Amino acid sequence: MTAKHEYRGQIHQRQKQLMLDWYERLEQSAATGRPPAVSLMISGNCVELLQAFDAVPIYPEINALQLAIRHQSLEPILAAEDLGYAADNCAYVKADIGAYLKGLTPTGSRLPQPALVLCNFVGCNTYLKWFEHVAAFTGARLYTVDVPFLREDEPTAADVQYVVRQLKELVPVLESISGCRFDLERFREAVRCSARVEELWSRIKHLARRSPSPFDAYFDAITLMGPLYVYRASQEGVEFFEVALRELQEKVANGEGVYDQEKFRVVMEGPPPYPYFRTFRDMFAQWKACAVASTYSTVGGLWEFGFRHDPDKPFESVAMHMLAQNVTNRNYLQRYEQIKRY
Amino acid sequence: METTIERTFDKCEELIADLEFTAVRQWKAEHPGARAIAYFPVYAPAEIIYACGMLPVGLTGAGDQLDIQHADARFGSFICSIVKTTMELGLTGRLDPFDGFLFSSICDSARNLCFVLKRSLPGRYIDFLHLPHNSATPATADFLTSEYRRLIASLIQLNGGGFSEDRLRESIALYNQNRALLRQLSRLRAEQPHLLRASELYLLLRAGNLLPVETHTELLRQVLAGLPARSAKPRDSLRVMVEGAFCEQPPRELIRLMEEAGCYIVDDDFVLGRRWFSDDVPTDGDPVAALAESYVSRAVYSSVRHDPARPRTAGLVEKVRRAQAGAVIFLIAKFCEPAYFDYVLFKRELEGLGIPHLLLEFEEKTFTFDRVRTEVETFVESLMFV
Ligand code: SF4
Ligand code: SF4
Numbered sequence: 001m002t003a004k005h006e007y008r009g010q011i012h013q014r015q016k017q018l019m020l021d022w023y024e025r026l027e028q029s030a031a032t033g034r035p036p037a038v039s040l041m042i043s044g045n046c047v048e049l050l051q052a053f054d055a056v057p058i059y060p061e062i063n064a065l066q067l068a069i070r071h072q073s074l075e076p077i078l079a080a081e082d083l084g085y086a087a088d089n090c091a092y093v094k095a096d097i098g099a100y101l102k103g104l105t106p107t108g109s110r111l112p113q114p115a116l117v118l119c120n121f122v123g124c125n126t127y128l129k130w131f132e133h134v135a136a137f138t139g140a141r142l143y144t145v146d147v148p149f150l151r152e153d154e155p156t157a158a159d160v161q162y163v164v165r166q167l168k169e170l171v172p173v174l175e176s177i178s179g180c181r182f183d184l185e186r187f188r189e190a191v192r193c194s195a196r197v198e199e200l201w202s203r204i205k206h207l208a209r210r211s212p213s214p215f216d217a218y219f220d221a222i223t224l225m226g227p228l229y230v231y232r233a234s235q236e237g238v239e240f241f242e243v244a245l246r247e248l249q250e251k252v253a254n255g256e257g258v259y260d261q262e263k264f265r266v267v268m269e270g271p272p273p274y275p276y277f278r279t280f281r282d283m284f285a286q287w288k289a290c291a292v293a294s295t296y297s298t299v300g301g302l303w304e305f306g307f308r309h310d311p312d313k314p315f316e317s318v319a320m321h322m323l324a325q326n327v328t329n330r331n332y333l334q335r336y337e338q339i340k341r342y
Numbered sequence: 343m344e345t346t347i348e349r350t351f352d353k354c355e356e357l358i359a360d361l362e363f364t365a366v367r368q369w370k371a372e373h374p375g376a377r378a379i380a381y382f383p384v385y386a387p388a389e390i391i392y393a394c395g396m397l398p399v400g401l402t403g404a405g406d407q408l409d410i411q412h413a414d415a416r417f418g419s420f421i422c423s424i425v426k427t428t429m430e431l432g433l434t435g436r437l438d439p440f441d442g443f444l445f446s447s448i449c450d451s452a453r454n455l456c457f458v459l460k461r462s463l464p465g466r467y468i469d470f471l472h473l474p475h476n477s478a479t480p481a482t483a484d485f486l487t488s489e490y491r492r493l494i495a496s497l498i499q500l501n502g503g504g505f506s507e508d509r510l511r512e513s514i515a516l517y518n519q520n521r522a523l524l525r526q527l528s529r530l531r532a533e534q535p536h537l538l539r540a541s542e543l544y545l546l547l548r549a550g551n552l553l554p555v556e557t558h559t560e561l562l563r564q565v566l567a568g569l570p571a572r573s574a575k576p577r578d579s580l581r582v583m584v585e586g587a588f589c590e591q592p593p594r595e596l597i598r599l600m601e602e603a604g605c606y607i608v609d610d611d612f613v614l615g616r617r618w619f620s621d622d623v624p625t626d627g628d629p630v631a632a633l634a635e636s637y638v639s640r641a642v643y644s645s646v647r648h649d650p651a652r653p654r655t656a657g658l659v660e661k662v663r664r665a666q667a668g669a670v671i672f673l674i675a676k677f678c679e680p681a682y683f684d685y686v687l688f689k690r691e692l693e694g695l696g697i698p699h700l701l702l703e704f705e706e707k708t709f710t711f712d713r714v715r716t717e718v719e720t721f722v723e724s725l726m727f728v
Contacts, residue, residue, distance in 0.1 A: 084689045084701075086682040088420050093683075121475055125449050128475055128648050129683035136687055142650050146476035148485070149447055151469070158488030159472075165481035331470075332457035 011224070011244045018227045018240060025056045029112035036115035036177045039134055042229050043299045044122035044147065044326035046167060046318050048309065051190035051233035053178040058114055059229065060134065064092035066106030067099060068274035076102055093130045100137060115177040118170070119144040122322055122329040143173055147322045150330050155323040163319035184314070190233035191318065192311040197232050198303035200241035205304045207248050208292040211265070212257020214248045218268040218291030219281050220258070229300050257290070264289035267342040271296050293342035295335065298327040302338075347568045350561060354545035355594075357552055361404055361431065365552050366439045369397050377441035377501060382428065382452055383589045384646050385473065385615040386444050387490060387633050389517050389623075392555060393510040394497045399440065400551030400615060402591045403427040406707040408434075416458055417451075422677040423706035424590035425451045432459055442467035442500060444493075447475070448589065448646035449680050467500050469493065477638045477649035486634035494630070510629040516555045518622040523562040524550075525617070530569065532608040532665045536576045537569050540584070540607030541597040547613035548591065580722045583667035584610035585658060585688070588644055590675035592704045599715050600671065604722035609665035614644055645680040654684060655691040662697060669725060670699040671718070698725055 029037045038050050040057045047057055067073040068091075076098025077091055083101075085094050098104075105111050117140045119131035128144065135142035145166045148159040171182045204224070208217040215221070224244065231237030251257070266284075268291045273280055284291070298304070307325040310317040327335060357365055366378050378397040381388070388398035404427035413429035431437050443466065445456035453470070460468045472489055474482045498505050527546070531538045546565060550558045584600075588611040600607060623636045641647060643657025662670060670692060674681040685701065692699050700721045702714055 084686040086685070088677055089679065089682055123450075123453070125447070125453070126679065126683075129680070132648070132650075133683070133686065136690075144476045144478075144648060144650060146474050146482070146648075148472040148474075148489075149453065149470065151472065156488065156492065158485055158492075162481050162485035166476065166479060169479055169481070332454050333461060336461075 009247050011247055014240055014243060015223055015227055018231060018236065022056070022230045023107050023109050026058060026111055027109045029056055030110040033112075033115075037112040038174075038177075039114040039117045039131065039140075041120050041122070041127050041131075043120070043124070043127075043328040044301070044322040045120045045229075046118075046145065046170075046322060047229070048190040048194055048233040048314070048318055049167060049170060049174065049187065050118075051193075052183065052187035053174045053180050055115070055174065055178055057230065058111065060096040060130065061092060062226070062229075063099060063106055063111070064095040065274045067095050067104070069277050070106060071275060072104065072106065073099075073275065076104055090126045090130075093126060093133065096130070097133055097137060100134070113138055114140045116140060116173065117142045120147065120322060121145065122147045122326060123149055124328055141173075141177075143170060145170070145322070147329060150324050150334065155320070159323055160316060160319050163322055164315045167315050167318060187314050188311040191309045191314045193235060193238050194233045194309040195311065197228065197237045197241050198301065198308050200238070200245050201228060202304045202306075204241070204245050204248055205293075205297075207252055210252050210257075212255075212259060212262045213265070213290050213292050214251035214257055216258050216284075216291050217297060218272070218294040219284070221291075221294060221297035222272065225297060225300065232300075259285075259288040259290060262288055262290045265292045266290070267292065267339060268294040268296065269339060295327055295338060298338070301326050302330075345568065345572070347565055347572065350565055351542055351545050354549040354561075358402070358545070358548045359405065359407065361407055361436055363399070363436065363439050363552075366397065366399055369554065370439060373397075378439055379442045379444060379497070380437065380440040381444040382446070382455070383424075383613075383615050384446075384448055384644060385618045385637075385641075386446065386471070387493070387637075388555070389510060389513040389633060390490060390494060390630075391444075391497065392516070393505055393513040394494070394501055395504040395509075396441075396497065396501065397554060400613070401428055401431075402548060402551055402613070403706050404431055405591075406593060416462075420677050421451050422590050422675050424675070425455045427706055429455060429459060429462070432463055437463075442469065442497075444469050444471060446471040446473045448473070449678075451677075451679070452589075467496065469496055473637065473647070475648040477647075478651045483631065483635045483638045486637055487628075487631045490630050490634055507629055510633075511625045513555075514623050514629055514633065515625050516559070518625070520550070520555050520559045520562065521617060521619060522622070523559060523566060527562065527566060528609065528617070530566075534576075535579070535581070535606035535608055536574045537572050538565075539601055540610055540612075541594055541601055544594060544597055544610075544612050547616050550616045551613065578726070579604050579606040580669060580726050581606050581608045581665070581667045582669045582671050583608060583662050583665050584612070584671050584673050586645075586672045586674040586678070586681040586685070587612055587704070588614040588646065588681070590678060590706065592673055592675075593706070593708050595711065596673070596704055596708060596714065599711060600718050603715055603718035604726065605671070605718065607671075608667050609661055611644070614642065618642060645684040655687050658688055659691060659695065659697075668698070669721070670697060671721075672699060672701045674701070674703055676703050676705045 035054050035056045037058050038055045042061050073095040077094040080094035080098035117131050117135040121127050227240045266289050302325045379391045380399045380401050382401050391398035403424035410430050412433040413426040456470045582605045584607050619640045624632045643654045
C-alpha cells in the first residue's frame with residue numbers, strides 16, 4: 001500500500017514552524033495588545049497594508065478549517081445554531097463564532113481580540129455577514145472594503161479608484177490602532193515581498209506540469225497556503241518559498257514525484273471536506289491520483305497566470321489583486337474558463 | 343357587492359399570477375420597437391431604465407405555479423425558490439418578452455444566477471450591477487454614479503439612444519410620486535389596518551413590479567381615494583411587523599393566514615425595492631449622482647445592503663417603534679442566507695429589548711400552511727391573552 005504520500009522535507013518542518021510562530025504572535029497580541037491583531041479574509045486581501053503597520057492578521061477561515069481538521073467544530077457549530085444560525089448557513093461562520101463565544105481555539109492557545117475587523121468583501125456575501133457578526137460579538141471596530149465584483153472581463157477604472165480610495169481611508173484607521181505613522185516605503189517593501197512570493201509560488205505551481213508531479217497541487221498546495229497567506233508580504237515568506245521551490249526543483253531533477261507512477265492527473269475544484277481531510281487524501285493516494293491544478297489554491301490569488309503586486313504602484317496593485325486576481329471575486333463564467341485552461 | 347377597490351385587487355392578483363407576462367407583451371405591442379428590461383430583486387434603479395424609454399419589470403419568481411424541470415440540474419438543492427424559478431422561467435421561454443436582465447450584488451445565489459443565466463441565454467443583454475456595501479465613505483456615491491453611467495451606456499447601446507438627463511429627472515419625479523403614495527398607503531395601513539390589510543397592500547406592491555410607473559401611480563391613487571369609504575370594522579388583533587421577505591415573495595395565502603390567525607401586519611418588507619427610499623430622490627442637479635447618492639444615504643435598511651454606519655438592528659427597532667408593533671414575525675424564504683444571517687443579530691437585539699418574535703419559513707411552493715397557522719395562533723394567543 002502506498003497511501004500517505006507527502007514529502008516530509010524541509011518544507012514541511014518550516015511550514016509548521018512558521019504557523020506556530022504566527023499562533024505565538026497572536027498569543028502575544030492577546031496578552032499585551034501588541035502587535036495589534038486585525039481580522040481579515042483570505043481571499044483577495046490587503047495583507048500588505050497590515051504588514052506596513054506590523055499588524056498581525058487573524059484569519060477566521062483558518063480558525064474554522066483548523067477546528068474542522070481537528071474534529072473540534074461540532075460543538076461550536078451547535079452553539080452557534082443555538083444563537084439562531086440556520087442549519088444551512090456557512091459552517092465556517094458558525095464554527096468561528098461558536099468557538100469565539102465558547103473560548104475555543106484550534107491550538108488551545110489564546111487568540112487576541114481584534115483591534116480592527118477588516119472585511120475585504122470579494123465576491124462571497126457571507127464575508128460581509130461574518131465580519132459584521134465578528135464585530136458585533138467582539139465589539140471591535142468594523143471596516144468593510146467594498147470590492148466591486150468582476151462583472152466584465154476587466155475591472156473598470158471606477159472600480160480601481162473606488163478600492164484605492166477605500167484603502168487610503170484605511171491608512172488613518174490602521175495608524176490609530178497601531179500607533180505607527182504610515183510609511184510608504186514599508187508598504188512598498190511589503191508589496192515587493194508579495195511580488196517575490198507570488199513569483200516563487202507560480203514557479204512551484206508550474207512544476208506540477210511535470211510528470212510525475214513533485215507535489216500535489218491540491219493537498220500539498222493547502223499545506224503551502226498557510227505561509228502563503230500569513231507571510232506573503234514578509235521576508236519570512238520570501239525565504240520560505242525560496243526553500244520550497246529549491247526543494248521541489250530537486251525532486252524534479254531526481255525524477256521524484258508524489259507517486260512513482262501517477263495513474264491519474266486531476267484538476268480539483270472546490271475546497272476539501274476538512275473534517276475528513278485525511279481520509280479524503282488517502283482516497284486519492286490509493287488511486288495514485290495526483291492533482292496537477294486546483295481552483296481552491298487560487299482563492300488567495302491567481303498569480304500563476306502572471307499577475308504580480310507592483311511596488312511602484314502599491315495601492316493600485318493591491319486594488320487590482322482584490323478586484324480581479326483571486327478566484328472568489330471572479331464570475332462563474334470566468335471560473336469555468338479557468339478550469340478549462342487547466 | 344364587489345367594490346371598485348376589490349376589483350382592483352382582483353386585477354392585481356390576475357396580473358401577478360400571469361407567468362406569460364401578458365401585460366409586458368401588451369406594452370411592447372403598444373410601443374413598437376421599445377424594450378423591456380427585467381430586474382431581479384431586491385433593488386434596481388428602475389428610473390434609469392424608464393428614462394431610456396424602456397419598461398422596467400421587477401421579477402418575483404413564479405409562485406406555486408411552475409414545476410421545476412430544468413433548473414434543478416443547474417443548482418444545488420440548498421438554493422432558494424426564486425433563483426430556481428427565475429432560471430426555470432428563462433429556460434422555458436417565459437422570459438422571452440424581455441430584452442435584457444439586471445442583477446445585483448445582493449447575495450451569492452443571485453450573483454451566480456446572473457452568470458449561469460448568461461450562459462443559458464447567450465446573446466441576451468444580461469448585466470450585473472455592483473450595488474455597494476460600504477456606505478461609510480464618500481467614495482461610494484462616486485463609484486455608484488459611475489456604475490449607473492456604465493448601465494446607461496449599455497442601455498443606450500441596446501436601444502440606439504433615447505436617454506437624456508432631463509428624461510431621467512422626469513423619471514425620478516414619477517417614481518418619487520409613486521413611492522410617496524406607497525408611503526402614504528403604508529402609513530394609513532399602520533394607523534387603520536382594518537381599512538387596508540397587508541395582504542392587499544402586498545397585491546398593490548407586486549402589481550407595481552409589472553406596470554408602467556404612471557399606470558401604477560394612478561391605480562394607487564384610486565385605491566387611496568376609495569379606502570375611507572370601505573366598510574371594514576376594526577377587530578382585536580396583535581400588531582406585528584413582518585421582516586425577512588424582501589426578495590423572494592411569500593404566497594399571498596400565507597399573509598392572509600397570518601391575518602386570519604389574529605395579526606394586524608402594520609409594517610413589512612414585501613417587495614422592498616419598490617419602497618427603497620425613505621424620502622424623495624432630488625430632481626435638481628445631476629440626476630445620476632442624485633440616484634447614487636440616494637442609495638447611499640436615503641435607502642431603507644435591508645439585509646442585502648451593508649452600511650456599517652447605520653446598523654440594520656437599529657433600523658429594525660426603529661421600524662417596529664414607528665409602526666407601534668408589539669411583535670416581529672420573521673418570515674424568511676427557505677435557504678435565504680442574507681435573511682438567516684441577519685436573524686441572528688436581529689433576534690439578539692429584540693431579545694435584549696424584550697420585543698417578542700416568531701420565526702417562520704416559506705417557499706414559493708409552501709405546503710405547511712396548517713402548521714404555520716397553528717404557530718401563529720399560538721404566538722398571538724400567548725401575547726394577547728395573558
Ligand atoms: S466562500 Fe463559501 S465557505 Fe467561504 S465564507 Fe463564503 S460561503 Fe463560506
Ligand atoms: S431570496 Fe435570499 S438567497 Fe434567494 S436570491 Fe433573494 S436574497 Fe438571495
